Amino acid sequence: MATSEFPAQKDGSKAVLQETTVVVFVLGGPGSGKGTQCPKIVEHFGFRHLCAGDLLQAEIESESENGTLIQNFKKEGKIVPSEITVKLLQQAMQQSDNKRFIVDGFPRNEENRAAFENIVRIKPEFVLFFDCPEEELTKRILNRNQGRVDDNIETIGKRLKVYFESTLPVINYYNSKRKVQKIDAQRSIDEVFEDVKSVFAKLRPVARLSNDSYSDTAVFTISLLPLVVVEIASTSKWLEPQKQGFTSEYKRGKAPKSKSDEMPAKPLDTFEGQADIIPGSMINLMLISVLGGDTCTSAPTRHIFLAAMLLFVWFDQFPDADVLQELFSCDLQALPA
Ligand SMILES: Nc1ncnc2c1ncn2[C@@H]1O[C@H](COP(=O)(O)OP(=O)(O)OP(=O)(O)O)[C@@H](O)[C@H]1O
Numbered sequence: 001m002a003t004s005e006f007p008a009q010k011d012g013s014k015a016v017l018q019e020t021t022v023v024v025f026v027l028g029g030p031g032s033g034k035g036t037q038c039p040k041i042v043e044h045f046g047f048r049h050l051c052a053g054d055l056l057q058a059e060i061e062s063e064s065e066n067g068t069l070i071q072n073f074k075k076e077g078k079i080v081p082s083e084i085t086v087k088l089l090q091q092a093m094q095q096s097d098n099k100r101f102i103v104d105g106f107p108r109n110e111e112n113r114a115a116f117e118n119i120v121r122i123k124p125e126f127v128l129f130f131d132c133p134e135e136e137l138t139k140r141i142l143n144r145n146q147g148r149v150d151d152n153i154e155t156i157g158k159r160l161k162v163y164f165e166s167t168l169p170v171i172n173y174y175n176s177k178r179k180v181q182k183i184d185a186q187r188s189i190d191e192v193f194e195d196v197k198s199v200f201a202k203l204r205p206v207a208r209l210s211n212d213s214y215s216d217t218a219v220f221t222i223s224l225l226p227l228v229v230v231e232i233a234s235t236s237k238w239l240e241p242q243k244q245g246f247t248s249e250y251k252r253g254k255a256p257k258s259k260s261d262e263m264p265a266k267p268l269d270t271f272e273g274q275a276d277i278i279p280g281s282m283i284n285l286m287l288i289s290v291l292g293g294d295t296c297t298s299a300p301t302r303h304i305f306l307a308a309m310l311l312f313v314w315f316d317q318f319p320d321a322d323v324l325q326e327l328f329s330c331d332l333q334a335l336p337a
């Protein structure tokens with residue numbers, strides 16, 4: 001799963017953001033519809049929406065020490081020094097319980113991109129790029145009417161210049177890494193979102209579904225534990241009666257006539273609990289098989305998973321389904337003491 005690198009911090013402390021943190025950058029010209037589509041992504045796919053422009057605006061409004069500087073950059077349509085923006089993003093990510101983020105309006109230039117990689121140390125899962133012609137962008141911004149200081153014809157010109165000169169090269173950079181998902185943003189809001197949905201539907205399962213902070217290796221190992229337990233149990237004396245009474249007979253093509261005929265003497269309490277363990281592990285086996293793609297998203301984990309599955313098949317450790325059915329439907333009370 002890791003698209004991120006998480007070395008220890010310089011002061012030796014552990015990085016706060018987890019290996020499983022998923023980041024999608026959302027880019028496009030001013031007015032291309034980023035802020036319109038992001039809430040829809042949140043609603044449908046459960047990401048946390050972080051808008052760089054909004055975080056900067058909040059700094060202005062809170063009259064923080066950087067507030068005036070940010071206000072001046074914004075009025076001029078210029079990109080605020082990256083360290084300020086990246087620190088705001090990092091803080092918001094660290095404070096969030098959700099570990100999957102759509103980062104809207106970022107990185108706006110090469111400096112933004114490098115600062116995020118150096119400070120946050122996460123590479124984006126992909127870059128969602130809303131492609132829209134300049135005339136449409138201008139028209140939309142002039143009609144936006146939300147009282148923004150930068151929604152005037154003069155600042156729009158400056159923002160578009162910054163977009164073409166500084167942001168497009170970043171999009172091209174990610175394109176060269178095959179990370180860009182380009183959307184035709186000139187169509188209606190709903191049509192655009194249809195395309196956005198199909199992009200997110202293609203996300204790696206764990207990026208689409210997972211909100212937790214476990215590494216996939218840990219998830220895989222934990223899911224495998226019950227299998228190990230049943231492996232040990234099935235090779236121990238504890239399950240010998242079942243193996244003799246059912247599995248071996250079935251494998252030789254001789255099904256026992258009745259349970260009580262075949263079951264060797266064992267007190268009832270010896271069998272307590274096994275009916276829980278075996279179905280549990282079988283369900284787990286099925287779950288691992290079905291969800292294998294979800295839990296084992298990194299290549300090494302997937303290989304371990306496949307190797308484990310092959311081993312189970314190879315050694316034929318699990319009795320057939322009908323044997324299990326017979327085993328679990330057996331009347332424990334009827335077992336001889
Ligand atoms: N597909 C669309 N068709 C027509 N109008 C749209 C479409 N998407 C968004 N708009 C409108 O265009 C305006 C700009 O959209 P939005 O604020 O989402 O753009 P943005 O990319 O977030 O802009 P900025 O980078 O300046 O914040 C809004 O008034 C919005 O309602």
Ligand SMILES: Nc1ccn([C@@H]2O[C@H](COP(=O)(O)O)[C@@H](O)[C@H]2O)c(=O)n1
Nearest residue numbers: 052053073074077078079080105106108
């Ligand atoms: N990464 C960013 C994002 C934004 N800004 C500044 O905020 C202005 C508004 O941004 P929108 O995304 O809402 O259009 C933008 O023009 C910049 O001045 C920034 O510096 N860095």
